[in-house]
Amino acid sequence: MKTVAPQKVEECCPTFNNEKWDEKTFNWDNKPFIKASVPTFFHIPFPPMIGKQITRMNKIAEDSNQLDPNKEDILVLFADPHPFKSEIYLSVMAKVPEAKNTSLTGTFMSKVFDGDYNALPKFMKEMDVYLGSKNKKAKRYFVHYAYCPKCVQEKGHNYMVLFAEIDN
Incomplete structure (x- = not known):
């Protein structure tokens, strides 16, 4: 009888570490x-388009060796500047050829939430209360989803990190 070695299952999304991101300040x-x-469409994304765009961005960054080797430190931030457009920001280590390069400068406070995607407005209100307790106010928000929809199902959590850009 022939034995078959177990196949190595590649991790899709790295295991999320709450402590690294919850109630932290980043400069x-x-x-x-x-x-x-x-x-x-009124802030509701079209999931297949998001997945394709993130896959494309990840490939460009990976091909140029600009993705952080520590997968837990890679951020995919979302911002909705208006109801019909969502912006996606993928953290990289340096400029990436053939990509729209940008940067973020400022002080950002973060807080971790766990819940349904449609609870984001509620989480933003909770974040505003948290910021108020620190005498701070958000100028704008970015959200990082720790897991893709498939991993949310597998891991049983839908962690989101809200990053609030604040005045110093």
């Missing part, structure tokens, strides 16, 4: 990202 000075956008 970013030209933190490099590549940026893309996807259409939305």
Whole structure:
């Protein structure tokens, strides 16, 4: 009888570490990202388009060796500047050829939430209360989803990190 070695299952999304991101302050000075956008309908994204765009961005960054080797440190931030467009920011280590390079500079406070995607407005209100307790106010928000929809199902959590850009 022939034995078959177990196949190594590649991890899709790295295991999320709450402590690394919950109630932290980050001072970013030209933190490099590549940026893309996807259409939305009143802030509701079209999931296949998001997945394709993130896959494309990841490949470009990976091909140029600009993705952080520590997968847990890679951020995919979303911002909705208006109801029909969502911006996606992928953190990189340096400029990426053939990508729209940008950077973020400022002070950002973060807080971790766990819940349904449609609870984001509620989480933003909770974040505003948290910021108020620190005498701070958000200028704008970015959200990082720790897991893709497939991993949310597998891991049983839908962690989101809200990053609030604040005045110093």
